[in-house]
Amino acid sequence: MNFVLGIDIGGTNTVTGIVDNKGNIYFESVIDTKKFNSFVNLIQDIYTKYCIISRNNNIKLSGVGIGAPNGNYYNGNIEYAPNIQWGNNIPVVNITESIFKLTAKLTNDANAAAIGEKFFGCAKNMNDFVVLTLGTGLGSGIYINGKVVHGKHGYAGEFGHIKIENIDRLCTCKLQGCLETVISSRGIIQTYKDYYFAEYNDFPETEFSVADIYNLAIQNHKIACKTFEYTAKILAKGLANIIMLLDPEAIILFGGIANAHKFLIPVIKDELNNKVLEVFKNKVKILPSALLNKNAALLGSAALFFKSIE
Amino acid sequence: MNFVLGIDIGGTNTVTGIVDNKGNIYFESVIDTKKFNSFVNLIQDIYTKYCIISRNNNIKLSGVGIGAPNGNYYNGNIEYAPNIQWGNNIPVVNITESIFKLTAKLTNDANAAAIGEKFFGCAKNMNDFVVLTLGTGLGSGIYINGKVVHGKHGYAGEFGHIKIENIDRLCTCKLQGCLETVISSRGIIQTYKDYYFAEYNDFPETEFSVADIYNLAIQNHKIACKTFEYTAKILAKGLANIIMLLDPEAIILFGGIANAHKFLIPVIKDELNNKVLEVFKNKVKILPSALLNKNAALLGSAALFFKSIE
Numbered sequence: 001m002n003f004v005l006g007i008d009i010g011g012t013n014t015v016t017g018i019v020d021n022k023g024n025i026y027f028e029s030v031i032d033t034k035k036f037n038s039f040v041n042l043i044q045d046i047y048t049k050y051c052i053i054s055r056n057n058n059i060k061l062s063g064v065g066i067g068a069p070n071g072n073y074y075n076g077n078i079e080y081a082p083n084i085q086w087g088n089n090i091p092v093v094n095i096t097e098s099i100f101k102l103t104a105k106l107t108n109d110a111n112a113a114a115i116g117e118k119f120f121g122c123a124k125n126m127n128d129f130v131v132l133t134l135g136t137g138l139g140s141g142i143y144i145n146g147k148v149v150h151g152k153h154g155y156a157g158e159f160g161h162i163k164i165e166n167i168d169r170l171c172t173c174k175l176q177g178c179l180e181t182v183i184s185s186r187g188i189i190q191t192y193k194d195y196y197f198a199e200y201n202d203f204p205e206t207e208f209s210v211a212d213i214y215n216l217a218i219q220n221h222k223i224a225c226k227t228f229e230y231t232a233k234i235l236a237k238g239l240a241n242i243i244m245l246l247d248p249e250a251i252i253l254f255g256g257i258a259n260a261h262k263f264l265i266p267v268i269k270d271e272l273n274n275k276v277l278e279v280f281k282n283k284v285k286i287l288p289s290a291l292l293n294k295n296a297a298l299l300g301s302a303a304l305f306f307k308s309i310e
Numbered sequence: 311m312n313f314v315l316g317i318d319i320g321g322t323n324t325v326t327g328i329v330d331n332k333g334n335i336y337f338e339s340v341i342d343t344k345k346f347n348s349f350v351n352l353i354q355d356i357y358t359k360y361c362i363i364s365r366n367n368n369i370k371l372s373g374v375g376i377g378a379p380n381g382n383y384y385n386g387n388i389e390y391a392p393n394i395q396w397g398n399n400i401p402v403v404n405i406t407e408s409i410f411k412l413t414a415k416l417t418n419d420a421n422a423a424a425i426g427e428k429f430f431g432c433a434k435n436m437n438d439f440v441v442l443t444l445g446t447g448l449g450s451g452i453y454i455n456g457k458v459v460h461g462k463h464g465y466a467g468e469f470g471h472i473k474i475e476n477i478d479r480l481c482t483c484k485l486q487g488c489l490e491t492v493i494s495s496r497g498i499i500q501t502y503k504d505y506y507f508a509e510y511n512d513f514p515e516t517e518f519s520v521a522d523i524y525n526l527a528i529q530n531h532k533i534a535c536k537t538f539e540y541t542a543k544i545l546a547k548g549l550a551n552i553i554m555l556l557d558p559e560a561i562i563l564f565g566g567i568a569n570a571h572k573f574l575i576p577v578i579k580d581e582l583n584n585k586v587l588e589v590f591k592n593k594v595k596i597l598p599s600a601l602l603n604k605n606a607a608l609l610g611s612a613a614l615f616f617k618s619i620e
Contacts, residue, residue, distance in 0.1 A: 080589070128462045142555070147455045151557020152438045155589050158554035163547065163585070165475040165487065173587055177475065237473065241551055244468035245452070247461020275473070277483055279390070279465050 002309075003059050005050055005100075006302030008109070008295075009033065009042075009068035011083025015295060016046055018059060019302030023120035025295060027053050039078075039086045040095055047099050064096055064104040065305035067112030067297055072154040076106050082172070105304045109133060109297060110157050111148055113254045113289075114141025115307055116300025122252060122290035129250045130242055131289070132159065132235075134257035137172075138180040144246065148307075160184070164237050182234045185210050188257065192227045199223060214260045228260055232267035239268065240275035243284050250285035254296065261288035312619075313369050315360055315410075316612030318419070318605075319343065319352075319378035319402075321393025325605060326356055328369060329612030333430035335605060337363050349388075349396045350405055357409050374406055374414040375615035377422030377607055382464040386416050392482070415614045419443060419607060420467050421458055423564045423599075424451025425617055426610025432562060432600035439560045440552055441599070442469065442545075444567035447482075448490040454556065458617075470494070474547050492544045495520050498567065502537045509533060524570045538570055542577035549578065550585035553594050560595035564606065571598035 002021040007014065010033060017028035029049065036042040054061055070081035076093025078084055096104040107115070114131040117123040123131070127146040133139040138160030142149040149156045160180030161173055169181035169190065181187050188210050196204050199222075216224035239251055253261050265286050273281050291299060312331040317324065320343060327338035339359065346352040364371055380391035386403025388394055406414040417425070424441040427433040433441070437456040443449040448470030452459040459466045470490030471483055479491035479500065491497050498520050506514050509532075526534035549561055563571050575596050583591050601609060 140555070144454050144459055145457045149454055149556060152559040153557055153589070153593055155587075156555065156557035158557075158587055158590075161554050161587050162551040163475060165473060175585070175587075241472040242555065244471050245450070245466065245552065245555070246459060247463055247466040247468075249462040275485070277465075277468055277471050277485075279463070280468075283463055 002062050002306070004302040004305045005046075005061050005064045006298045006305075007046065007064065007066045008112070008297035008301050009066065009071075009078075009084070010109075011069065011081075014042065014046075015298050016050070017295065017298050017302075018050070018053070018061070019299060021306055023294075023299055025298060026059075028295060028298065034085070037086075039090050039092060043096055043099055061100075061102060062309065063102050063305040064100055065112075065301040065303065066092060066096065066104060066106045067109045067301035067304065068092065068106065069109055071106040071108045073105075073107040073111065073148075073150045074154040076104070078106070103305075103308070105308050107148070107150075107304055108139070108157070109300075110139035110141040111150070112141070112300035112304055113296060114143055114148060114300070115303045116291060116296050117252055117254070117289060118143060119303035119306060120291060120294075120299050121296070122287055123250065126249045128246065128248045129252060130159075130246070130248050131252045131254050132258075133255045134183065134253060135255040136185055138183045140242075142246070159238065159242065162238055162241065164234060167234070179234070179238045183231060183238070183257075185257065188213065188227060188231055191230050192223060195223045195226050195230075210257055210260070214263075217260070217263055225263070228263035229267050232264040233271050235264070236268045236271035236275060240272055243272070243276055243280055247280070248284060250287050252287050252289055254289040254291070258288055258292060312372050312616070314612040314615045315356075315371050315374045316608045316615075317356065317374065317376045318422070318607035318611050319376065319381075319388075319394070320419075320607075321379070321391075324352065324356075325608050326360070327605065327608050327612075328360070328363070328371070329609060331616055333604075333609055335608060336369075338605060338608065344395070347396075349400050349402060353406055353409055371410075371412060372619065373412050373615040374410055375422075375611040375613065376402060376406065376414060376416045377419045377611035377614065378402065378416065379419055381416040381418045383415075383417040383421065383458075383460045384464040386414070388416075413615070413618070415618050417458070417460075417614055418449070418451075418467070419610075420449030420451040421460070422451070422610035422614055423606060424453055424458060424610070425613045426601060426606050427562055427564070427599060428453060429613035429616060430601060430609050431606070432597055433560065436559045438556065438558045439562060440469075440556070440558050441562045441564050442568075443565045444493065444563060445565040446495055448493045450552075452556070469548065469552065472548055472551065474544060477544070489544070489548045493541060493548070493567075495567065498523060498537060498541055501540050502533060505533045505536050505540075520567055520570070524573075527570070527573055535573070538573035539577050542574040543581050545574070546578045546581035546585060550582055553582070553586055553590055557590070558594060560597050562597050562599055564599040564601070568598055568602060
């Protein structure tokens with residue numbers, strides 16, 4: 001059995017765990033990312049912990065797989081990640097390898113999700129598919145001809161910033177009309193507020209999350225249902241572009257918002273058939289991630305290392 | 311030296327020629343596609359001609375490479391090509407192989423262009439690039455990780471049908487707002503007519519082509535210049551989406567309209583920098599095809615076969 005240390009770095013939490021090549025997770029642990037004032041301090045803390053764990057349990061680690069926002073596969077750096085406060089170019093692979101004396105691999109969180117889906121999820125037998133990461137932002141990890149698409153410079157997959165007709169919301173990237181302004185936690189909450197205002201000429205009194213809107217939708221709450229319907233319709237517009245460009249076998253919905261897949265997928269499928277050329281109709285599967293109930297980001301990060309030794 | 315018969319099938323003309331692995335073309339010939347009432351008759355005619363040529367010149371053909379609209383690489387059929395009148399599913403590879411007793415390969419014209427550019431053009435040292443075919447329609451041939459993107463079903467590259475904001479023209483595919491309604495011969499002529507009408511409250515008296523508009527633009531004719539400027543701006547909007555999804559090394563302009571590249575490329579570059587995320591700015595090369603003065607479609611079709619024996 002092969003064991004890898006998976007590390008999923010987020011702006012708030014960093015999740016670590018030992019993963020075997022069947023996708024079982026052992027000794028999972030969550031750390032407060034912001035508690036550490038540098039990446040060196042974070043990784044040193046992780047190293048100390050897993051040194052003890054692996055010695056006590058007689059586990060020999062083969063390597064380290066790391067997923068992080070703006071993680072660049074080619075140079076091993078986290079580059080200009082807005083929510084990571086350790087600088088603009090953090091040599092994550094270099095530092096990790098020198099501390100662990102093991103090979104480390106880094107990619108961005110969306111690619112890690114796609115690799116996780118390929119190794120342990122619903123894309124095991126697929127060569128051409130797109131995993132959408134639906135959360136705080138909107139990203140995508142793309143497989144084509146059986147390989148991850150990193151692009152020439154390591155920046156591929158910025159699906160959240162393609163422009164869609166009739167969206168005038170301003171994006172955090174400072175451009176207007178990005179898909180992410182609708183398809184993200186922030187975007188969905190905004191849509192709910194807009195519909196709420198249109199209905200009651202007022203804003204909801206309390207703060208709420210996408211999970212709250214989901215719970216309302218389950219109870220057939222009109223504004224919540226309309227919110228997911230609108231979200232799905234706009235997402236379908238973006239997906240129509242991907243589908244006609246890349247002709248994938250499947251689009252896989254991943255991340256927190258993907259838990260609302262039963263409100264999203266039927267609308268996406270319907271809408272897609274109005275947006276794509278005849279030859280693409282009913283061809284592309286729209287699936288929820290097979291890892292929604294597992295720690296998929298951690299599995300994906302570990303799978304990145306397994307992929308490298310295939 | 312390796313010799314391949316290249317066949318570029320178009321709705322109007324079919325171009326044939328023997329191509330060597332350095333990209334030299336011999337015995338090029340143009341046939342009227344519509345003169346033949348079936349593909350069998352066309353290919354029989356080509357076979358007879360090249361039997362004689364190869365015998366007389368002591369050339370041994372290794373195979374046949376065919377580019378055609380809606381040519382499907384996987385099944386070897388031309389599928390539902392609007393301008394090809396021989397039926398909806400023409401088993402081009404099957405028929406060609408049985409007549410020539412040689413291996414034949416088929417792909418669509420945009421992929422053939424991309425393969426041509428990779429073998430004989432400006433993409434020789436690139437692994438990630440997109441070739442746009444700018445002509446009657448708008449297509450794209452995509453290379454990722456050094457391989458052609460055919461997609462799961464063989465339909466990838468339909469760049470002409472992605473939707474762009476603020477376009478309300480109806481496409482030949484019956485959808486509205488497709489990029490091709492602006493970026494194509496028909497689209498450019500429409501734009502010219504629209505600007506002409508806005509200026510003179512009348513339509514131009516005679517029929518004209520994109521080449522005519524190009525010649526006017528060279529003479530600094532205001533409406534012609536504005537036409538190319540608008541075309542380039544809309545094209546940049548579409549390209550921003552491709553670039554952020556795939557992070558290619560280059561976008562290569564191919565096809566008749568690409569001859570106007572000196573009016574298009576500077577505007578595309580400028581406009582792209584307003585449309586893409588910071589990390590993509592000034593990263594992606596926008597190049598005219600290196601094969602514009604050669605019979606690129608024929609070279610690409612032949613290169614398809616060379617690729618298959620690599």
